Amino acid sequence: MLMAPSPDRRSGFVLVLTVVLSLALFFSWGNTAYIHLKAHVAQYLIERAWEQGNVSKPWPWADTWPVARLRIRSQDIFVLNGADGSALAFGAGLMSGTYVPGTGGTALIGGHRDTHFGVLRTLNEADRYLVQTRDGRWLTYEIESIEVVDIRKTPARKISDRIDEVILVTCYPFDAVLPGGPLRYVVRAQRVDTGA
Numbered sequence: 001m002l003m004a005p006s007p008d009r010r011s012g013f014v015l016v017l018t019v020v021l022s023l024a025l026f027f028s029w030g031n032t033a034y035i036h037l038k039a040h041v042a043q044y045l046i047e048r049a050w051e052q053g054n055v056s057k058p059w060p061w062a063d064t065w066p067v068a069r070l071r072i073r074s075q076d077i078f079v080l081n082g083a084d085g086s087a088l089a090f091g092a093g094l095m096s097g098t099y100v101p102g103t104g105g106t107a108l109i110g111g112h113r114d115t116h117f118g119v120l121r122t123l124n125e126a127d128r129y130l131v132q133t134r135d136g137r138w139l140t141y142e143i144e145s146i147e148v149v150d151i152r153k154t155p156a157r158k159i160s161d162r163i164d165e166v167i168l169v170t171c172y173p174f175d176a177v178l179p180g181g182p183l184r185y186v187v188r189a190q191r192v193d194t195g196a
Contacts, residue, residue, distance in 0.1 A: 042090045043091075050069060064081050071138075077119075078092070081093070091111070091116055092109050094107060101133065101166050102164070105159065108159070113170040117168065118174065124146070129143075141189035145188045151182050171185070
């Protein structure tokens with residue numbers, strides 16, 4: 001015959017289970033809060049490095065620095081040098097071998113679809129956005145095309161040294177459960193002379 005656990009044993013088990021679940025919840029929320037705090041502090045440090053006006057790292061151990069600032073739908077996005085994982089964790093990244101925005105050639109900029117480049121889903125052809133250069137000038141770019149490409153089938157685009165354009169790239173679809181698929185959302189814009 002099976003005997004039911006004594007009330008003391010049940011309350012001890014409930015107490016242990018409550019403590020374990022509370023600790024798990026605390027560490028989960030604590031980790032989330034830490035990540036958000038780190039992201040906000042990083043943005044402040046990147047902005048401070050940008051405002052210093054020269055090539056300076058936002059923190060001493062950083063392997064990147066801001067090279068431009070995008071303003072899309074009133075959202076400021078700093079473009080960092082390089083488009084590797086460490087740079088993309090803190091902002092959009094200028095892909096190596098392409099031009100810094102505003103210097104006359106093709107700038108290819110990548111960003112995560114669920115953070116800095118989530119705003120790309122709101123853009124349409126003929127919309128405009130701004131790019132601030134290192135010397136403080138604000139340049140206007142008009143979107144010429146938006147397309148979804150499969151990186152397994154699409155040849156690499158040639159980088160022009162004659163067309164002042166900014167190509168923004170992020171993973172697609174925006175609401176994909178698994179990151180890193182083969183589809184990319186590509187927004188191509190050319191500089192327009194606004195007479196300013």
